[in-house]
Amino acid sequence: MAKVLVVTSGKGGVGKTTSTAALGAALASQGKNVVVVDFDVGLRNLDLVMGAERRVVYDLINVVQGDAKLAQALIRDKRCETLHLLPASQTRDKDNLTQEGVAKVMDELREKFDWVICDSPAGIERGATLAMRHADAAIIVTNPEVSSVRDSDRIIGLLDSKTLKAEAGERMDKHLLLTRYDPIRAERGDMLKVDDVLEILSIPLLGIVPESQDVLRASNLGSPVTLCEPQSAPARAYFDAARRLEGAELPVVIPSERKGFLGKLFGRRAA
Amino acid sequence: MNLFSMFSRRSSAPVARERLQVLLAHERAVIGNSDLVAVLREEILAVIAKHVPVEREKVRVKMDRGDQVSLLEVDIELPEMPQKAQKVA
Numbered sequence: 001m002a003k004v005l006v007v008t009s010g011k012g013g014v015g016k017t018t019s020t021a022a023l024g025a026a027l028a029s030q031g032k033n034v035v036v037v038d039f040d041v042g043l044r045n046l047d048l049v050m051g052a053e054r055r056v057v058y059d060l061i062n063v064v065q066g067d068a069k070l071a072q073a074l075i076r077d078k079r080c081e082t083l084h085l086l087p088a089s090q091t092r093d094k095d096n097l098t099q100e101g102v103a104k105v106m107d108e109l110r111e112k113f114d115w116v117i118c119d120s121p122a123g124i125e126r127g128a129t130l131a132m133r134h135a136d137a138a139i140i141v142t143n144p145e146v147s148s149v150r151d152s153d154r155i156i157g158l159l160d161s162k163t164l165k166a167e168a169g170e171r172m173d174k175h176l177l178l179t180r181y182d183p184i185r186a187e188r189g190d191m192l193k194v195d196d197v198l199e200i201l202s203i204p205l206l207g208i209v210p211e212s213q214d215v216l217r218a219s220n221l222g223s224p225v226t227l228c229e230p231q232s233a234p235a236r237a238y239f240d241a242a243r244r245l246e247g248a249e250l251p252v253v254i255p256s257e258r259k260g261f262l263g264k265l266f267g268r269r270a271a
Numbered sequence: 272m273n274l275f276s277m278f279s280r281r282s283s284a285p286v287a288r289e290r291l292q293v294l295l296a297h298e299r300a301v302i303g304n305s306d307l308v309a310v311l312r313e314e315i316l317a318v319i320a321k322h323v324p325v326e327r328e329k330v331r332v333k334m335d336r337g338d339q340v341s342l343l344e345v346d347i348e349l350p351e352m353p354q355k356a357q358k359v360a
Contacts, residue, residue, distance in 0.1 A: 146287050153295050157302055189282025196288045200295060 002110040005117045005245070006135035008159075010151030012122030014143045015179040018215055018225070020119040021049045022235070023139070025224035026242035028083035032114040035074065038088035039131035040121035041097060047087045050077065051222025061089040064101030070108050079227050084113070094127050106134040115245075124154065129162050136165070137173035137245075139206060143180045144192040152176075152201055175206035177241060182211045183254050194254075207241030208254045209234050308334050315345060323349055 007020045017040075024036040038046035041061065047053045052075050058068035063086070070086075077083035086109070089096070109116045120131035132138060138159050142152045156174060165172045178197060185191040198205055209215075214232040218225035226235045226242075233255040240250055312332040319325045329348040335341065 146291055149291055150294065150298075153298070154302070157299070186284070189284045192284050192287055196284065200288070200291050 002113055003115055004106065004110065004134050004136050005115065005139055006120055006132040006137075006159075007117060007139045007141060008120040008128060008132055008155050009122065009141040009148070010124060010128075010155040011143075011148045014141050014148050015177075015209070015215075016122070016141050017045050017049050017119055018219060019139065019141050019177055019179065019209070019238070020046060020117050021224035022218075022226045022238040023242055023245070024115070024117050025077075025080055025083055026226040026235075026239045027115050027117075027245070028077070028080045029226065030242065030246070031082060032246075033082050033084075033112070034115045034117065035084040035086055035109055035113045036117045036119060037086040037109070038119050039097075039127055040119065041088045041092065041094035041127060042090065043121065044088035044090050046119050047075075047085060048222065049219050050085050050224065052077070052085050052087070053222070056087045059087045059089040059092075060105065061092045061096045063105050064097060070105065070112075079223070097127070097130055099130065099133070102130050103134065124158060128155075129158065132159055132163050134164060135159075135172070137175065139175050139177050140201070140203065141177045141179055142197060142201070144178060144182075144186065144194075144197055146192075149192070149197055149200055156201065156203065174203040175245075176201060176203050177206045177209065179209040180211045181208050181254065205252050206244055207237050208252060209237040209241075210254055210256070308332050311343075311345075315347070319347060319349075325349060 007016050007023070009016050017038075020036050024034045028034040036046060036050070037060065038044050039060070040046070044059075047056050055075050058073035060073070062068040063070050063073045073086055075085045075087065077085065086105075106116065118131045118135065121127040140152050140155060140159075142148050159172045159174060160166050163172055176198065178194060181194070182191055186193045194205070194208060210233050212232060212234045214229045215225055215234050218228040221228055225232060226238050229235055230239070236255040240252075240255075244250060312330060315332065316325070316327065316330050319330065325347065331344075331346040333344040333346075335344070
């Protein structure tokens with residue numbers, strides 16, 4: 001049974017696309033059939049982060065409008081054969097994404113894949129609401145910073161009201177992915193702590209991705225950090241998050257940069 | 272920045288936390304309410320309509336949120352009813 005995830009945040013630049021690529025690659029490297037779908041029409045970037053920017057022929061809007069078959073638009077990753085990308089259109093207008101068209105594509109993707117991960121555009125407009133509409137669960141990417149936390153709170157409200165699940169009276173599963181976390185600054189009192197963010201947003205924690213140079217390096221090279229530097233601290237955080245998505249109960253730790261050492265153990269259970 | 276000011280600087284995270292808690296409590300109330308009032312109105316209308324024919328515009332739901340007490344005002348104008356329906360209502 002396929003599971004559809006939306007990776008969303010409200011605020012831009014917090015790491016939605018990076019996290020979509022990293023989690024998609026982590027799940028795919030465990031043998032799952034995964035597709036990552038870019039919903040950011042006009043400002044697509046998932047193709048670039050995945051290193052597939054020169055392989056895009058057809059896109060999501062072509063498939064929605066029936067100009068191309070889904071199989072023609074899907075790009076299979078060269079490093080991990082169970083990982084696929086459905087790119088967004090860079091030139092077309094986002095108004096071409098109709099609700100019915102997206103519903104049809106999502107149905108088709110559900111049949112083909114174990115995991116469908118939708119990379120939401122920033123904001124709360126049409127693109128963002130369409131990306132979350134069909135989701136079974138949501139990953140809210142948040143930085144430990146006031147504007148990001150505020151926007152995440154707003155997005156949580158939308159997830160609980162504007163999605164198909166919410167409209168059917170069901171509960172949307174929501175997971176917090178805290179990115180760009182710096183445990184030293186948090187300990188010094190210069191950055192919101194994990195517990196502060198959890199208390200304010202009151203959704204379960206999926207993982208803590210530490211601030212790291214490896215993330216920028218991976219995007220420079222066009223490779224998800226989980227494929228590019230699988231032993232790095234952020235990659236280990238994403239691998240753990242992927243295992244939690246698969247149902248594993250692991251205590252949430254902040255992976256440290258030093259290899260072989262796990263970060264501070266929190267003993268907290270993830271949902 | 273001298274050494275002294277480095278040590279005496281207050282940490283900023285607790286301020287961030289407090290500001291967010293105050294702001295979000297307010298925003299959740301405002302944004303949540305606009306939806307809540309609409310939902311309440313529809314559900315109240317459905318319950319009334321089960322027993323009494325009532326016009327949509329005759330059901331008014333209003334929410335006033337204060338610091339200490341919030342007030343939910345429901346104003347329903349019923350049409351002339353036969354005896355039986357009145358008992359149910």
